[in-house]
Amino acid sequence: MLASITGNTKILGVIADPVSQARTPAMANRLLDERGRLGDFVMLPMQVSAEDFPAFITGLRALKNFGGAVVSMPHKAVAAHLADELTPKARLVGAVNVIRRNGDGRLIGTKLDGEGFVAGLAGAGYSVKDAHILLVGAGGAASAIAFALAKHGCASLCIQNRTPDRVSALSERVRHAYPQLEVTTAIHETSHYDIAINATSLGMKPNDELPIANPLIRHCDLVAECVIAPEMTPLLQEASGQGKVIHTGVPMLAAQMHLMLAFMGAE
Template sequence: MPQITGHTRLFGILADPIAHVKTPQVMAEVFARHGVDGVLVPMHVAPDGLRQALDGLRMMRNFGGFIATVPHKPAMLGLCDAVEGDAARIGAVNCVRRDDDGRMIGAMLDGIGFVAGLRQAGIDPGGARVLLAGAGGAASAIAFALAEAGAGALTILNRTAAKAEDLAARVAQAYPSCAAEGRGDAADVGGYDIVVNATSLGLRAGDPLPLPVEALHAGQVVAEAIMDPEETPLLAAAAARGARCHPGLPMLRCQIELMARHMGAIGAAAPAPGPGG
């Protein structure tokens, strides 16, 4: 850890609870690699104190921004002064930049990080047919990011079909070039280029599989949003059938750099891409 001085820029992670977060350590590595005189510190804020905490941070002129995590991502959308990219469509913000005038500019980088992780592994979602399991927060972020990355077709699979159909309709409206549909049951699992699990199934031992695995095959990529365990039962089943497996960790690694960039700690604070360009 480099020394903190009066010149050091301040960044935070807002969460409740806070003790489990690993972002301070991971961001310290990013700052060290880029020669940034900054420090990211844990800020334990409960939901009912979120607005007041945010308003306080506006007044700290050496405060660059923060990462928002559970349970603050949906609420943060309504508290930001502006959002970039698809955050409003996704309905959540997980990274906030404090501009010099105190304005708080949000972005939702979960899905963009997932796509960056795919690309870093040489997997291009452009033109791909994608099956996405889940229609919750993580799945919404990934759905919009896949569509933004040029996925040709996106089938969203969710036990409650209406939720999948609603997400698909919102994706299709923002990205008409992506043929998005929602389903309550999995048909033709073998018919997709990329299969993604964005449910929480696989997090706990004994969870059912998020989708039927029998039809998975060697011509497919099977990707996880779950980071721990690194090999979920889905990935194990996919590997057994010869599919290319993409674990959840690269999403986190890619996202931390995107977050540092959004907060202006490294490089230019490039806006997250949206349908407009």
């Protein structure tokens, strides 16, 4: 690999804090190698604090051999405000998870979590079409997933989060974009869900509470994660113990990787 890195190599990044758990660099570089593009591009981890993130983004505009970056927690929402231009999808969601640098130094942001999540499910044989879905979370990833679920024809969507205002705001935005979709924020004793999704960061740390309570898991057929590391989160362990079908967060990242590299010009 080192021999293939030259003065012409375009640098791609994964910007997060922390970043040590990120699988994206290894997956991206493996894919670039398979395509014969490793050396033309290389992806590196970039640990940047929230405090330093605005200055870092300014610096990227000046870095002429910077091609783009995957933007991860906690920077997704702020990156949408700092980018010079957003795709329609990113404007709808209000966050970005990929940026690219144009030749003139302008940074363009888009959001691919939602399409990646749906594609990851489809690759495992599960469709969201006509499904009744519980989505836990109201941040950037959850927002992207909510709009993607609606776009791909889910029958109903119940959104839950610890912050009621964020749930209300997200549900209203989804209803406005997809008025035919039943969007709720309340869980009833008789509620049943074909798919339950954790789109929060809960599960990344060993002592995190379960994002979906034990009794509610019993009302879900398939339990899916967005957390990638650890791959087998406490939520998935609990759901598996209850005999539920589980789906890890890794397929979402794998499905997104092709889309991310294409957006950054590393096809």
